[in-house]
């Protein structure tokens with residue numbers, strides 16, 4: 316008779332609690348004066364650990380209504396990654412390019428939110 320209802324899936328299982336992550340998270344928000352600001356003035360990714368950057372929106376708004384709510388672009392297309400443009404819709408850097416060696420070079424990039432921008436940077440270490 317009554318179909319045994321499918322046990323409500325609590326959905327907990329899929330929730331990766333705290334993934335052992337290879338991601339370096341850089342939060343993007345606006346500071347008090349309305350300029351874009353990142354949580355790490357310089358990010359560092361480890362090449363040997365295959366780390367990647369994930370830029371995350373930390374603005375107090377509904378990101379789905381503001382897409383893309385920020386963009387990231389490396390200066391002069393000089394990116395340590397295979398791509399040089401990222402955004403809230405494409406927030407993961409991917410791996411460091413094979414021919415980029417760990418060094419103390421800083422790769423400058425521009426974060427844009429609306430009309431405003433700022434220029435933090437990042438580098439690659441061992």
Ligand SMILES: [Zn+2]
Pocket residue numbers: 372373374376377378379381384385403
């Ligand atoms: Zn957002």
